[in-house]
Amino acid sequence: MKKLVLTGAAGRLGSYLREPLTQMCEELVSTDIAEDIGTLYPGERYEKGDLASLDDMMRILEGADMVVHFGAFVDEGPFEQLLGPNFIGAYNVWEAAHQRGLRRVVYASSIHAVGMYPKNECIDTEVRHRPDTFYGLAKCFAEDLGSMYWDKRGLESVHLRILSCAQVNNARALGSWLSYDDLIQLVQRSIDTPVSGFSIVYGVSNNDRAPVDNAKASFLGYRPKDNAEQFAEQVLAETGPLDNQDPGHMCHGGPFASVDLGQSGLAGMNVIDDAKKT
Template identity: 75%
Template structure:
């Protein structure tokens, strides 16, 4: 089996490379970065720009599946996101279809539905409600994936990741996805025999998880980790809740309150703990 991983130089990509290399004959990792460090057995690296079909199409030749994690991972002006996040997704699906790829596993996001209030435990079938241009790109790609399945029978699994980073705020007590659970989630999206078009929330087994994966149970994802282990420390350091702030009251967190085009990540203090090779 040949797998292609986009966004291999990113933080989440750094944790996926080793397990993906171990489960296939050939792993082709790709990103816009010049290199990604020491390669694992069976892994090769190709520098390519997602927004350039001429660069990305050859990377997908002969691939069985694509794990598409490449994108700008923050809110930006629409013009900056258009190439990597919108056109890039089209290029992956169109090149994948032409190359005979069976399935695409896509790093979608809670920001596709980020404007729902956290008081609503939302399922995988709620209508899109993006909080940013970044979230809009996730909606676009989910709809793209559904269309390519229904029109061209190209399977896809869309992982609506909530927050895959160290637990440092009260929102993360519900939204946390551990790296181990991320690996399990991607593995289930690859090894489930038939998926058609599927959406599943990327979240660990948190007591306070604000989303419902019941309708995606067929994928076999059973998370192990629970953010409650961090609750005492996080809650002791937390300030009072502002119930008028969408950033505290909506699923999208700070992305729900920032102006369009303005960074949401800047308010999250994400620790860059990427896995080094």
């Protein structure tokens, strides 16, 4: 592959994807709205760009084979705050990918597209959308956008419904954890699978308590290796009784399922910023 583009390269998950993606192409173009992203890896260059600008996306995607789209406002907030980067940004990436002749978009979707399902209901990749927030709604929009661009324009896309890619420090994460190594494998398989069409796959490790079913996405070749059960004894010892009437405990979306629309979901989570440093 000659050129890959990674949006959201300044983010925590992007920091773990940059180096392995350079091994899959002659040139990795990393992009974000930050002024820089630190020391670049061999074969990587950085281009500042705004997802809300179609002109920026057209410029950055020129000559690319695929785009790995991880850029977004990564929390719940007022609709107006998400409109530019998450809604319009998704359209700009797909439209620029179409106009520039890319083959595939690999998109960081989220469990929050289906976050209002009860957690004791194991859901597969074909359940209808049940977003828990405006943030989740933006993921639904991008999934439907990808479906439409595949049906109408032949642009492939793989939508990674990531559950929780962060350190395991709460009971929910015993089922929802996606390790960084499994994240990398998931993105790699989404890129190198021969044919994807429009596909959805859950971003989750091989957890004993995983509440989702990836059987219908097995053709992608994603076989997670890590298991959050190694953290269970310590996490459960530190966790008090959970309220079974609280959507934050009972729904797939966790704290995002219990907050009011427009209010931060991350504020109720202890997400540790362990971004990879270059």
